[in-house]
Amino acid sequence: MLRQWNPSLALADGSRYLFAVPVPDKSVSSHAPLSNRLRRFLYVTAAFNGAAILVVEILGAKMLSPYFGTSHFVWTAQIAVTLVSLAVGYWFGGRLADRAPDLRHLYRCMLLAALYLALTVPLVKTVSFAALKLNLATGSIVAALFLFFVPLTLLAVTGPFLSRVLIRTTTESGGVVGRISAVSTFGSVGGTLLIAYVLIPLLPNSVTMLVTSGLLAVLSCGYLFSLKSIPKSGPVAVLIILIPVMVVGARKGDGGAMPGFREIAR
Numbered sequence: 001m002l003r004q005w006n007p008s009l010a011l012a013d014g015s016r017y018l019f020a021v022p023v024p025d026k027s028v029s030s031h032a033p034l035s036n037r038l039r040r041f042l043y044v045t046a047a048f049n050g051a052a053i054l055v056v057e058i059l060g061a062k063m064l065s066p067y068f069g070t071s072h073f074v075w076t077a078q079i080a081v082t083l084v085s086l087a088v089g090y091w092f093g094g095r096l097a098d099r100a101p102d103l104r105h106l107y108r109c110m111l112l113a114a115l116y117l118a119l120t121v122p123l124v125k126t127v128s129f130a131a132l133k134l135n136l137a138t139g140s141i142v143a144a145l146f147l148f149f150v151p152l153t154l155l156a157v158t159g160p161f162l163s164r165v166l167i168r169t170t171t172e173s174g175g176v177v178g179r180i181s182a183v184s185t186f187g188s189v190g191g192t193l194l195i196a197y198v199l200i201p202l203l204p205n206s207v208t209m210l211v212t213s214g215l216l217a218v219l220s221c222g223y224l225f226s227l228k229s230i231p232k233s234g235p236v237a238v239l240i241i242l243i244p245v246m247v248v249g250a251r252k253g254d255g256g257a258m259p260g261f262r263e264i265a266r
Helices: 035-069 072-099 102-133 134-155 158-167 170-202 205-224 233-252
Strands: 004-005 019-022
Touching: 019 170, 035 072, 035 134, 035 158, 035 170, 035 205, 072 134, 072 158, 102 134, 102 158, 102 205, 102 233, 134 158, 158 170, 170 205, 205 233
Parallel strands: none
Antiparallel strands: 004 019
């Protein structure tokens, strides 16, 4: 606690005196200390979400390519939507963390992102054909916005939110933000290499998206269900919706392959 001199209090004769009143030290975080185990889990979350963002960015273009082709319009649309989503997610995550730095909000965002990503598999064909009524450049942007803006924005909440939660004092803020950024970026590198050299060559696009969605759901539910005396109805409701969506998506087939065509290269 700091002490602040307040000269506003007056004696009966009109003279003034100085009075020390305690005020909170804003250089120290007010929320409860985190265990080492939880801190490690939060860094794992940062790495995994960084990987998921790049997986969705690259896989999204692959899912759109059967309908819009692989021209620069498609990749420009997907990259632009990803960058806009990150910007909005960073802003929203910072605001949310300042107003209510409760980790439940972060993992609920991740769970909603998982649900939305699972929905992209059965919806990509319908959305793409609807967007094709526009010209190629506009249609690819509209499809990318509809399919990937919301989940990418929800995943981008992670960085600023974790920085707010992990910073204990102002003197360590730079180090915490740097570590979060580094871990998230290394996760993005890992996600890029994984999808380019393993997932795309070996798995259908729909399976890769559903696996990404499932892992996000497992990570978020792992935290939410570990909390005691907290209602679990919200996460359970999302899972009840998510599981049938994943089943339908898996049965519907590859979310990036045209029926009747044989794929010879990925």
